[in-house]
Amino acid sequence: MKPVKVGICGLGTVGGGTFNVLKRNAEEIARRAGRGIEVAQIALRSQNPHCDITGTATSSDVFAVASNPEIDIVIELIGGYTIARDLVLQAIDNGKHVVTANKALIAVHGNEIFARARAKGVIVAFEAAVAGGIPVIKAIREGLSANRINWVAGIINGTGNFILTEMREKGRTFPDVLAEAQALGYAEADPTFDVEGIDAAHKLTILASIAFGIPLQFDKAYTEGITRLTTADVNYAEALGYRIKHLGVARSTAEGIELRVHPTLIPADRLIANVNGVMNAVMVNGDAVGSTLYYGAGAGMEPTASAVVADLVDVVRAMTSDPENRVPHLAFQPDSLSAHPILPIEACESAYYLRIQAKDHPGVLAQVASILSERGINIESIMQKEAEEQDGLVPIILLTHRVVERRIDDAIAALEALEGVNDKVVRIRVEQLS
Numbered sequence: 001m002k003p004v005k006v007g008i009c010g011l012g013t014v015g016g017g018t019f020n021v022l023k024r025n026a027e028e029i030a031r032r033a034g035r036g037i038e039v040a041q042i043a044l045r046s047q048n049p050h051c052d053i054t055g056t057a058t059s060s061d062v063f064a065v066a067s068n069p070e071i072d073i074v075i076e077l078i079g080g081y082t083i084a085r086d087l088v089l090q091a092i093d094n095g096k097h098v099v100t101a102n103k104a105l106i107a108v109h110g111n112e113i114f115a116r117a118r119a120k121g122v123i124v125a126f127e128a129a130v131a132g133g134i135p136v137i138k139a140i141r142e143g144l145s146a147n148r149i150n151w152v153a154g155i156i157n158g159t160g161n162f163i164l165t166e167m168r169e170k171g172r173t174f175p176d177v178l179a180e181a182q183a184l185g186y187a188e189a190d191p192t193f194d195v196e197g198i199d200a201a202h203k204l205t206i207l208a209s210i211a212f213g214i215p216l217q218f219d220k221a222y223t224e225g226i227t228r229l230t231t232a233d234v235n236y237a238e239a240l241g242y243r244i245k246h247l248g249v250a251r252s253t254a255e256g257i258e259l260r261v262h263p264t265l266i267p268a269d270r271l272i273a274n275v276n277g278v279m280n281a282v283m284v285n286g287d288a289v290g291s292t293l294y295y296g297a298g299a300g301m302e303p304t305a306s307a308v309v310a311d312l313v314d315v316v317r318a319m320t321s322d323p324e325n326r327v328p329h330l331a332f333q334p335d336s337l338s339a340h341p342i343l344p345i346e347a348c349e350s351a352y353y354l355r356i357q358a359k360d361h362p363g364v365l366a367q368v369a370s371i372l373s374e375r376g377i378n379i380e381s382i383m384q385k386e387a388e389e390q391d392g393l394v395p396i397i398l399l400t401h402r403v404v405e406r407r408i409d410d411a412i413a414a415l416e417a418l419e420g421v422n423d424k425v426v427r428i429r430v431e432q433l434s
């Protein structure tokens, strides 16, 4: 059988890795796919020093790949929302299948892209968009298709996890670690996407859609970054038996779907609390299977290429199949997607870590306790440290039981209004993931 011809758009970190893996493992890949996979054209802005592309046709125009009549599958690895969207839509309109690693594109424009792909009978595959080399899309979409998924929780941004790990283990500063992540090729072009949780929210949006059978709704995700985390809170969390991770949580409740990315205290003995450095991990809890955990490299040249090439093999196997019988893009049949709403953060429920900087006066602790009890907030544990020398303030650290967020918002407003409380109250959500 003649090889399938593919075009790679973008020869950066992931594009270069994809080219190299396709070349190095060509025979193994052909044995799996049933046909060879040949790179017929590469659109690139500059050479990648890690790739020898001698003999492969190139172009500086990505749209030349989308309109190349020889090409069956377009691999979009340029990133971003604008040119990438035009490129993917043009490739689809030209009847080409698409493989992409672009989480922003899928999270923001996926509904439109999948509708267009269905109309044209082509596949858009996006395993590499979430958690790099970990085949978590395939696991949820196919491996767990018997289950009603209860929740998904993941460390899905390698840069953020690398920063938190280095800060905790080595006491390094935030900008120092971020610069290293950028040099290693993990960070987004705009690193605020990593540290403010936007990249994780893109990935969580995709995970939630395939877990719960809902349309992609990135604009409704709650996103809170790690830039305001302090060493003091990292250390207090440790003392309470927790680690702070930047977690994406999607949970199905009777009222709606929680979709939130924020720093989170996790019990230190959970496997996921011990996922360090640039590694990613996703927990998925299903009603039949219970909790499952998927771990691996969430970014980087060849780990991400591993997912891109796996998608290519899937597309090659399914190209000749009846479009109606393919695995649906979002796991559920498109006419069976649910309208279950995404909940605003005030309606989400979790436990909370609160740090209150209080004046060292009699009665302040009693006032704190009564504000919480008046609002039905149950305290699980409380720790008061000695006064800090510089300001004479006493940190009161407490953990609550689970409660709906709007009650904590109300309690924090009342706490901050107390004469004995200085400064903003620090609030970090807590998840047991049990």
Ligand code: HSE
Residues within 6 Å of the ligand: 129, 131, 132, 156, 157, 158, 159, 160, 186, 187, 188, 194, 199, 298, 299, 300
């Ligand atoms: N910036 C992302 C990360 C790359 O750090 O995880 C992979 O999506």
